[in-house]
Amino acid sequence: MKVKQNLHRAIDFMRSREPATSNDYTRLVLHCVRANDFTQAKRLQSHMENNLFQPKDSFLHNQLLHLYAKCGKLYDARNLFDKMSKRDVYSWNALLSAYAKVGMVEDLHAVFCQMPYRDSVSYNTLIACFSSKGYSCKALRVLVMMQEDGFQPTQHSYVNALQACSQLLDFWRGKQIHGRVVVADCGGNAFIGNALTDMYAKCGDIGRARWLFDGMANKNVVSWNLMINGYVKMGNADECIRLFNMMQLSGLKPDQITISNVLNVYFQCGRVDDARKMFSAIPKKDEICWTTMIVGYVQSGREEDALILFGDMLRGNIKPDSYTISSVVSSCAKLASLYHGQVIHGKVILMGIDDNMPVCSALVDMYCKCGVTLDAWVIFQTMPVRNVITWNAMIRGYAQNGQVQEALVLYERMLQENFRADNISFVAVLSACINADMVEEGQKYFDSISEHGMTPTLDHYACMITLLGRSGNIDKAVDLIKGMPHEPDYLIWSTLLSACAKKGDINNAELAANHLFELDPHNAGPYITLSNLYAACGRWKDVAFVRSLMKNNNAKKFAAYSWIEVENEVHRFVSEDRTHPEVEKIYAKLNHLISILQKIGYNPDTNIVLHNVGEEEKLRSISYHSEKLALAFALIRKPNVVAPIRIIKNIRVCDDCHAFMKFASITIGKPIILRDSNRFHHFFGGSCSCKDHW
Template identity: 35%
Template sequence: MAVGLAKLLNNFIVPSISLLNRCRFLVDIAQNSIEASQNNKCLAEFSKFYSSLILQCIEKKSLSDSRAVHARVIKLGILSLNVGNKLHYAYIKCGSIVDARKLFDELPERYLISWNSMISFYVGRRKCRDAILLCIRMVSEGVLPDEFTLSSVFKAFSELGLVHGGRGAHGMAVVLGLEVSDAFVGSGLVDMYAKLGKMNDAQLVADRAMNKDVVLFTALVVGYTQHGDGGKALDVFVNMINRGIKANEYTFSSILITCGNLDDLSVGKLVHGLLVKSGLELAVTSQTSLLTMYARCSLVDDSLKVFKAMLHPNQVTWTSLIVGLVQSGREEIALSKFKEMICSSALPNSFTLSSVLQACSRLAILEGGKQVHGMVMKFGLDGDRYAGAALVDLYGKCGSIEMARSVFDSLVELDVVSMNSMIYTYAQNGFGHEAIKLFNAMKDLGIEPNEVTIMSVLLACNNAGLVEEGCQIFASNRNNPNYELTRDHYACMVNLLGRCGRLEEAEMLIKEVREPDVVLWRTLLSACRIHGEVEMAERAQSRVQNLAPNDDGTRVLMSNLYASTGNWSQVIEMKSTMREIKLKKIPAMSWVEIDKKVHIFMAGDWSHPKSKEILETLEYLIEKVRSLGYVPDTRFVLQNLDEESKERSLYCHSEKLAIAFALWMTRNRSTSIRIFKNLRVCGDCHSWIKFVSKVVGREIIARDAKRFHHFKEGLCSCGDYW
């Protein structure tokens, strides 16, 4: 009977019948057979057959078939150690953690491999606490862990950030004699300590290991790279090469990132050469790290060349390229590559979209940013903190406070990054009180401010003229143990005090800094320029020249100061010096985006195709604003001209041309006008735009080099303090 049944089972291959139906058919045969005979050979044949079926389930990764086989095995009563463990593995391969654990608990006995598989499965599914608890149960049942068990447990403790537990697992490895003898354990320990931020422990384990392999060295390199110690990462890499151990693609990937972080192009090129020699240049991780390294070393063309050579760039590669382009200030190319990425059907992630939003915010492309916002919503990333902070920053830098606040309020979880973005948005747009209110709310939300927060709220006080509030925030945070205020914070305070006329206090504050830099003294000089304080300005100029003899900005400021005080002989002398050293002032320019096209204007430049219409609109506006009381402020003409020529010069400022053009192009619309300028808006233009906003009855939003101005109904959001 058993021999005949075995033959039947071996020949039972009918492709048209599903695995489930085959099981049901065989169960009917089996029930009759077992009732007729309790032959052990018969049961063995069934076990053998069902084992083969389980292997098919594993190959197909079919959860339904695995469950069907499980049910038949239970019904037949043949859930042996061998069949049970194979079925357990099938559930793991099918990805069902519930079925796998339920069967695991039902098994009368378990192989060590089943314990390891279940623990590893938990770790892979980020159920690290369950993995650790199962390991504890394993030991309590008298089953000793091996190198594979410990490797999974190390990962579990590192994922949970449990240093004490990790050290306990390390102790178990020592007791079992696996710490130094097994390369798998040694590498796992190094990786665990590196992820826990304990690089000294990682290095000690590596030093004791007898079997140093590429995995161990790579774990060390990655650890030092991730914790910002590029020098030691390079030392480990060199040590590995000197030992004759060949780097793998992950070693190369990490060390190239290190070279990029260190801006060390010479070493980066040497590593590139080793990568080519090793034959791993075409590995995706290697190419991604290569283009990242070149981008961080400001060699964007080399980065693009590496990318062009890639046959099938993936999401990570596209993202690395776009991030690198944005960080290198190549926003236009980054946006172009993003469009290519979408066309290639590669899906962006939160980092991709955050970088693209950053590019849009730097270029002040509001409409493009709105389209990316739509993608953020489409991909369900509107709750992501990085994308959320980038959206707040975008709308803030485009002057859309309402949208920025709307995005901020929709964030599921607030953190210091999103709070900083919103505070900076308020600061840049002159909403000082709102920024301070949000800053004070951080404590109630349990969010600890950092040095970026302090910088943003001080900037808010700067742009709103909130001198006393700024002084109080600065005083209460200058000795905070959680962070150290930098020269930038002091420069912000010097600007705050200097702009309101408290120049002596500003100068004294600079002297408190251990080593004042050019920025601090130039900030004081700029404040002296506003108040016409020549003597202090000359002292500040002397300090700057000692630190940076060829500083261009200082000479421009001094020339403007002398011109504003009518000291034309000094202006002539200063300009003569500037010509001798071939110094050129940055030309003032303004631009405006109309119907997805950017139009750029420079002072006195009538080369625009619509110059006739611009001039007509400008003349109309000048006539209207004069009737409302506008008087040209010729103090802002830094040339020795007669009054009439000075007035004509003021009418040709770039921001006036941009506004005239925008009003003519949108004459049938009621939307806001947004213009941008590369330098600070002058006092005369500021007054003129206020009158224009009243004449046309439309909001005019102007972003200059320092901040936003929202002009509406004859008033500006800055309260005439900027």
């Protein structure tokens, strides 16, 4: 600041004692260049022109040109260049630099072609600009031209050419350049060593990259970062983490991008606690690290941790970007946490990114997954720009919430507005057909997949198997599997098994279950489903055999649970849960509610208890399922709140709980929204949005 003030005074003083000498101008121009003071340089140029001062050579003008180029002032550089009576190669190079600074690649190339004389700097400027802007093939052609024109490539030439090879993944030409580097005896340079390491790593030869890295005498931070990131891209997590630890022991500090990459590696390996420890040890975290940690938590199923960390990020005055916000909104969607989703929506509005397409798409998905399709629709309607992801989120949201016609109408509107349907679009419309038992319509949409230039995926076949199976066409579902162009996977056979269980088709259930036992013998789901089918038919020997097989294969059953958000806090329940602090109140409330519902027609369905036990034990077993406990807790905590009660369950709701919720919605006088693993159930006035198809 002091230097600029002195310049200002010096120029004003010089103006007061005209005429100025050549030495005055030279001294002040050099001061402007050293201070990077574009404003004073412009004043000085104007003073020179007003006093008709014409330098004897191009030195002063070249200095000003260099400053204008460095500041990215292309117009001023071009204007001065055109006024110059004397130009040398330095003048042309400065103009080239100005075009390169603003990224005008085609104009830069045109100026290069007009140059009456060039030097190695001219070629290097063109190679560097082509390489940095993604014109990698052109960059390599200029390197060849440079040598054909008799100029020896410099270290900068090789570094930028190697960057072009990295972008092209051109291993062969990269090796050629490596050979020239060795012949030119400039391989000891750290910049070239880093460029070679990066090229080999990106081209997949991580062994050669490591050999070069180990042989570098003077590794810098960039060297370590490039090698670590090379292992990240190769998926070698162990070596990546080992090298990262070695770097820290060497006393060098990794940059934020490398830290972010290593955090990602920890998450990919399932080492969430190690990622958390590493993150906690970082003294100064930027938004990249915060976002990486939040996204890692979301992808690892630690949504609550993601929300807590997001709060810490805001309290630390770190401004989240749209990607961070989208990830946090997604965690709210997975938790079905409407309160937190609404709070973040408010933050989105305050940040002025409520027109950002990824953020809006995430909000649409979040509101749909919280069962509030009206709010999702408002956001969808007000979006200035939409993409197919947004359309899919809204269509899928309608389908999951039982608004089948709205989903199908919106799909047709998407096509009318010239958006191309993708695989997810068809999963959404087929799901809508499933939820309404629309077999013919579902078949029509399934057949139209090929008309849109796509091949049906396993997800599409799973939808059709579900649709056919639920309508009683199990044999058609089996024929569809046999005619598939894909090898049936776990999803296909488990879908068929679920359909068979719903319809009591033991023969095809056995077919599906046997395939599932082979594909994943440790998953308890198929054993339990087949065992329950046998139990429903009274085939207790077969039940015992399947249970024994399950035990021998060490198959583990995952816990079924429900959760509910009350007063901004998530409460989780399992069947017959006795761990909640308010357990006595919850059971008293639930027992009271059951007695009321029985008076208006609710009759507990003990037939769903497929164990060879007494009727009293069966009744106790079904009375305290997790979603019923969650409902009772909500009624204790929010007795006078008119807002809907929202419950989430991680598996399909059973027949008895579904009937229970219908009767409860009559008694409590407000909607109950239950999201299970299949879909949403909106209970109100004794009926459900699924119309008993789920």
